[in-house]
Amino acid sequence: MSLRTSRPARAGQYLALLCYLVFLAFPFLWLISTAFKPARELGSLHPTWIPDSPTLENFRQAFDEQPLLRAAGNSLTVALSAALIAVVIATPMAYVMARQRSRLATAATGWVVVSQAFPFVLVIIPLFLVLKNLHLINSLLGLIMVYVVWSLPFALWMLVGYVRAVPAELEEAAAVDGAGRLRTLVSVTAPLLAPGIVATAMFAFITAWNEFFFALVLLKSPEKQTLPVILTHFLGAEGVADLGPLAAAAFLATIPSLVIFAIIQRRITGGMLAGAVKT
């Protein structure tokens, strides 16, 4: 591709790249800048990029204003549980979908595509009624159940790709050696799948950690609410927000998913593409 790229063309490419870098980075940089600004500077009519006297005051205030630690605890509980349950139940099914050509596998694949498309409002009302009858409204358990099912399509999508990457011949060889099916699965396939399973679990974790709509509808009392819901409390009734603490809290809420995403980024993009391009 790089053959015969003329010098002006190269310069144009770098200019374009620079524009993209600015567009992609500036909101994030502004969030960080705001998070570290003292109230005095935030009130100034001429905001600056770099705080004159950076402070951690906003972070302290954020924890004072809203129960951030408890919310983070709730988010962690919900996201960890949902991610673990999701991969534990999705891995066997993905295995079947990848290895067996059957109506079930076709139907499951179709469902994976379709489930990306329906508006949550059609699902959330009946879910709300069902969970209400089970007394699971305003309960983390109810939300975990919803997140498990909600993360299944993409988890299956990713896992099917990972299973396909494991050569079936390996399993056949083990079978020839006299290993039973379960034994083959556990001792031959599972170890090869492990990295993919971990990546899928991490993605399910991020999805649940970031989710807002279901949490907003299902969790009523502030003691139960997850981080994204608590963050909206900073916005206040009329949208008149205390900018510093708002920015500080928002910044903190992003860190866990950013870190995890950095670790598994390649695997996710690979998994997503395998799904999006092939199927």
Next chain:
Amino acid sequence: MIDRGAWFLVLPALIPILVLSVGPLLYGVVLAFTDAQSGRTEPTEWIGTLNFQDLYHDTLFWESFRIGLLWAVGVTVPQFVLALGLALLLNQRLRLRWLARALAIVPWAMPEVVVGIMWRLVYNADAGILNETIRDFGLGDGRDWLTGLATALPAVIVVGIWAGMPQTTVALLAGLQNTPDELHEAAALDGAGAWRRFRTVIWPALKPVALAITALNFIWNFNSFALVYVLTSGGPGGRTRLPMLFAYEEAFRYGQFGYAAAMGCVMVAVISVLLAFYLVGRLKSGEEK
């Protein structure tokens, strides 16, 4: 390796899917034909298509539907163009490519609520960087972007474009990397210019991916909620009230479960038509291979 005895492998995932996903979806369709309301003591009654008739005359709903379409097109199309440009650049051997790659992915990892909050800080009338930049360049005093009747929708659309860049860019980049190098080289040796190379070599190979990601983006955008909820809550004066925000209010503020379910049905119907186009397109492109 697998046979009929494999049911025990499937059931742990299949049962939750049926109970908590397929079941509620069907139940939701049923609810659309009832007068279900939250917190009401009388039993729910079957009212046939009354909700749909009401919906047909509900100008506010159709207004939100129109805004939803505007938003979905307004985000999906420019985002595709921008992401294509970025993907083409990232496919070149450029310095700083790693940085652009990393930055292009960041919004994907961020909670939508945080993305919304972040852009509210950017758009903030007094303390925001956007107005300050406008003042710096002497382009005027800036304005209240998210609360202005004329600017609110364009302002949230820009955020939607920014937030969805990762998936689109990554998908297109992968599509580009699937195009065979020999074709590029052959085309380059033939002296084909950049535009001709794009049209004759890159685009044909990229088309299936482009079609898939555009269809999915459109659907996701039409159904989106959190971003706009945080940015404007549907205001000012309903100018950014997407269908999902409308249905959410109807269901969980006014308790009109049946009516909101009917809205969901209409949204699904429209989306199904689009999805059908996408699947047919995909089948066709599959046959060509």
